[in-house]
Amino acid sequence: MRLPTTLRIGLLAALLAFLSSAALIGFIHWRTYDDSVAAVHEQVAEASSALDDVYSSGGRRALDKAISDTLGSGDPQLLAAVLAPDGAARIGNVGAVVEPPLPLRPGYRVGRIQFRGAATTTSVAYLLRRLDDGEWLLTGRSLGERIRFQRILESSLGLALAISVLLGLICGLVVARYVGSRVGAMADVADSIAGGDLAQRVPLSGSRDAFDGLARQINRMLDRIAALMEELRLLTDSLAHDLRSPVGRLRARVEAALAATDDSKRDSLLGGILQEADSLMRMLTTVLEIGRSEAMASRNQFEPLDPAGLIDELAEMYEPIAEEAGCTLNVEAESGLPIFTGHRQLLAQTLSNLFDNALNYARSGGTVILFARVKDGRMRLGVADRGPGIAPADRAEAKRRFGRLDSSRSTGGAGLGLALAEAVAHLHGGALELLDNGPGLRAVLVLPLDGVSLP
């Protein structure tokens, strides 16, 4: 499949070379030919009218003298003669007009004549003018030299055309081979990737040309795909792993409930089973929610939101929870914050997750702050606590799905909260920032104020 392409490109290049050279050569030929023919015509006409002038003023005698003078100048190309009405030579250097055949007609033409005393005919351009007594005045030039020059020019131009076609074909083949080999390398990589080997990369020639640019882009794309695949693999692994323990607990509790003889004990075991199942459901729903958010599937549900209203509602909802946990909940929402576009449910869910995290880590008597402010043209919604915080080195891990910093935590949603927060931030065209609150954690959704463009 690739070789015919190379050939096609080669042939195309040859064809283009042929067409452009042919046009050029045609132009040269046309100009030189026309110019030389025009020049001859002019010379012949000039000589003819000069002789005619002599004839009109001095008559036949003067003409005869002028013809012999003209011929006496020694130009062997020159023709000058007076012919009888039937074409027979009277005076001058013409023996006979051979082409076009007799009878003679006035006017300029290209033909053949026989020089007086010569055995062969010569190609000439001549002009015939009828004299008063029916005789013909012939003036002309032999074309031999010009035709030879023209022939040499034509054959050189033809040769040049052949060479340019050949060079075009060679260049085309070379270019096609080069392009083919570079593209072929990419195609080979694509083939092996389609075959499942994601580790393959397109080799770079180091020339920083367009192919290298394309190769680099393809490689970047492959890196991204590989990273996503790795993430997906990790995700399914951790999902399977994280499902294993609650399902195990569920199973153990069901077994215990089956074995229980005491009704109240069985009831409490069944209650535990229900809770376990609910937390499993919650985990699965959150995983799906992250997937949906990352696929940008819910932007059509965006609506205009008042950031202070959003924060106040959540604070109103969580204030009693904070109080029960022995913490203080403070709201910091600047007045007059601009309305922005967002997904109310997902933002509320995200902030409530962040708040839950903060409450888990804030010590009793601590303060958790829910805040909304605008800085550098971006909406910043978030939660700040005075807990242990997350070390800068661990922050990337914290955002990863099922990324666990604290393996002792075993609540169902753990490991997903920050991943969901990041996915929701991405859905809004923003980012999740985990900052040091000195001490504690400041988790901020940084969202563009103008909103993402709605579909």
Next chain:
Amino acid sequence: MGRKILLIEDDRETASYLARGLGEEGHGVEHVEDGRDGLFRATDGSFDLVILDRMVPGLDGLALLKAMRAARVETPVLILSALASVTDRIEGLESGSDDYLVKPFSFGELLARVNALLRRGEGKSAADLRILVGDLEIEPLSRVVKRSGKPIDLKPREYRLLEYLARNEGRVVTRTMLLELVWDYHFDPGTNVIDVHVSRLRRKLEEGFERPILHTVRGAGYRLAATV
């Protein structure tokens, strides 16, 4: 008092479990498995409630719902779906359903929602009517709440919580229903946030009174009633 419910659900096990449970509550249940049959039955207007699985063969649940609403059939519709994300729920509600319940669900949750929807269909929820639950008196217009004539001071959200419970007097209202209908949050906050709010409300309603009025129904939710 039995009502007529149309159940559009292709999973036979779920359908027979629901039909049996709702039958025991005194409702008449007609079950169809195909979306097109469902739309045909739903548009004859003789049902008090439609329970619709979101993914049924023949015609997609949401398309069925839109066709039904386009035909001006205003029967309350409860969607059942395994699609649990916030986005899916909102999509379901926005396509014209009155409630959205995620599978798997507890029968108690379903029953509470069914009863709330059927009651809404009765048209007794005019906002200007005074609501009486035993010795508890609620004036929706002025938002004044009194118990045995003694005014009870409630925060706006507590008032909405109480009004919703009172409008479903004697019926179980689940935590998720409260979260969705009082707070308009369609996600699971995963904490006991509703319990905390209900217990605050209960403290205000019952402090200084002998008789409990806001009851916890174990494993299901809450019920506001003068008697247990």
